[in-house]
Amino acid sequence: MWTDADDCGKQLADWAVQALLEEAELTPKPGLVDLRSSGSHDNMDISFMRASAESLRTCFAAMGKAAYRRNPDQELREELAFLGRLGEQEMMRVTQGVNTHRGAIWALGLLLAGCAVHGAPVTAREIAAVAGTIAKFPDRCAPQQSTNGMKVAQKYGVQGARGEAQECFPHVTRIGLPVLQGMREKKTPEQTARLHALLAIMASLQDSCLLHRGGPQALEAAQQGARHVLESGGMDTASGREAYRQLEQIMLERRLSPGGSADLLAAVILLDKIQSASGIVNPMRGGLSHRTAALSV
């Protein structure tokens, strides 16, 4: 499909930026920046999210180019980490120091590299397997800095964004993507299907953004709230919509935001685009339903 590494990098970067824009614009979302509001954030809005997403095109293209038909080894891991840090700097420059997409650079960067290694669009599981292999190599040049994710990992013993990647993105391939594609097959409107994918991810993810802002009670409240929406019938039913209103109220009152789940929804949208381009319609057919998915993994 791709003629060379440049072509591959550019195409994957276009899809990744588009995935970030579509995640940010999905409305409503609980506690997150969307087209209605800044959710639980007082330092960013939709125009920041759009500018931040656009600023990452060069970074994503360089990552795709670097990984094209390469071995997923230590050398590639460190090249990608270097490019990822440059991308973070550019994002921070554009947002004047606000962390809009740090987790997204990590997740989407690894996944698009996982695709580029294959040299052509392949299935989500094949992409995520390579992304996980790359993520398992240590980043020996990582700066010695303490991040929110590290503090949470120390305090509560959860692995956050690193763990999700090293386990080959189970919340993307086993939950988010099957829910999105399954609901689409049932003719659910696209925006509703995406919101359900987000809620299914939220219901089980150990999101370090939630833990950092509100500790285990916040994580539990967000997980239970998302599960309750799905178990009440989801956004197609009055009781599901009422449960969604309650979830949103909790998130806004406690200033909570499921930033990790939002990143993984963007990853789902990216993999969905890659699969559509390659004619892989729904390899997850027969997988988990949107209700049971939220309760497994």
Ligand SMILES: CC(C)(COP(=O)(O)OP(=O)(O)OC[C@H]1O[C@@H](n2cnc3c(N)ncnc32)[C@H](O)[C@@H]1O)[C@@H](O)C(=O)NCCC(=O)NCCS
């Ligand atoms: C590993 C990363 C994500 C840092 O992780 P850490 O948890 O220490 O950082 P931080 O607190 O800033 O959180 C990162 C973000 O991940 C997202 N996140 C939170 N929890 C989760 C989760 N369970 N699963 C997935 N993403 C999550 C959130 O958006 C959060 O803001 C990454 O930023 C990094 O190391 N970057 C260096 C450059 C790099 O390697 N780039 C990628 C190329 S391989």
Ligand SMILES: Nc1ncnc2c1ncn2[C@@H]1O[C@H](COP(=O)(O)OP(=O)(O)OP(=O)(O)O)[C@@H](O)[C@H]1O
């Ligand atoms: N639509 C969105 N709205 C808000 N956050 C999002 C959205 N999409 C993705 N995110 C992710 O959420 C993260 C922001 O979460 P958070 O505000 O908790 O950031 P932080 O800098 O880690 O911590 P804090 O602001 O609590 O000090 C971003 O890094 C980004 O990856």
